[in-house]
Amino acid sequence: MTKTFWLILLILSANAQAASPAEALQGYTAQAKQENPAYKAPSASKGDVFFHATHQLGNGTSVSCATCHTANPRQPGKTRANKEILPMAPSANTQRFTDAAKTEKWFRRNCQDVLERTCTAQEKSDFIAYLLSVK
Template identity: 50%
Template sequence: MHKTLTLLLLALAAGGAAAAPADPLQAYVAQARQADPGFAPAASRGEAFFRLQRAAASGRIACTDCHTDDPRQPGRTRARKPIAPLAPVANAERLADAAKTEKWLGRNCLDVVGRACTAAEKADIVAWLISIR
């Protein structure tokens, strides 16, 4: 009876952890490894991805248009609302909520990249933002 309960609790804990890990980097790395077991996130790739100027209907578009060149600085939306810094070193709330991170990367990749980002790309971006001091 005691053993069964322990197993049940362990299963619940594992299930909960797999459904929504608190750390978005861990979540994206785990997801990326399903396609590529050898995947390791690279901050340098994340930075290049963030700074890349992409062709868009309205000319060129990049993450930096709204977030500025420096993720430690606040940005601005098209409607001129301030955006809190992306780098956790400047904004403790950033990347603290995996669901929120996924919501914004989900939306913004469609707008800026023109498609959903892969888990590997998201892992790289998050790894870069965390690495900023």
């Protein structure tokens, strides 16, 4: 019982720790450098290409991040089930990339849906760098 209590408290406190998009970028960049020592710094232009690139899925349909998020990250997007998605660019949505667990959850889901694989830390780092550059 006490163990569960402390576990819940730990999870809550970890979640409650609001991070900034810059911190998220820093974290993924550090991870990317670990994975690949040749990686020097995040590239907003590579993130731009990544965001807009279309991929042919196994079932024949073409998708990109922009399919749901629209080509302009300052604009709200729409899910396939007709629900609004708040803008991806932190300049248009201050909540974006402020919750590390939430950020990871959506990378996990959407990388699988769009790329049919997980994303590398380098891709995540470039992706956030691009979205931070959109003013």
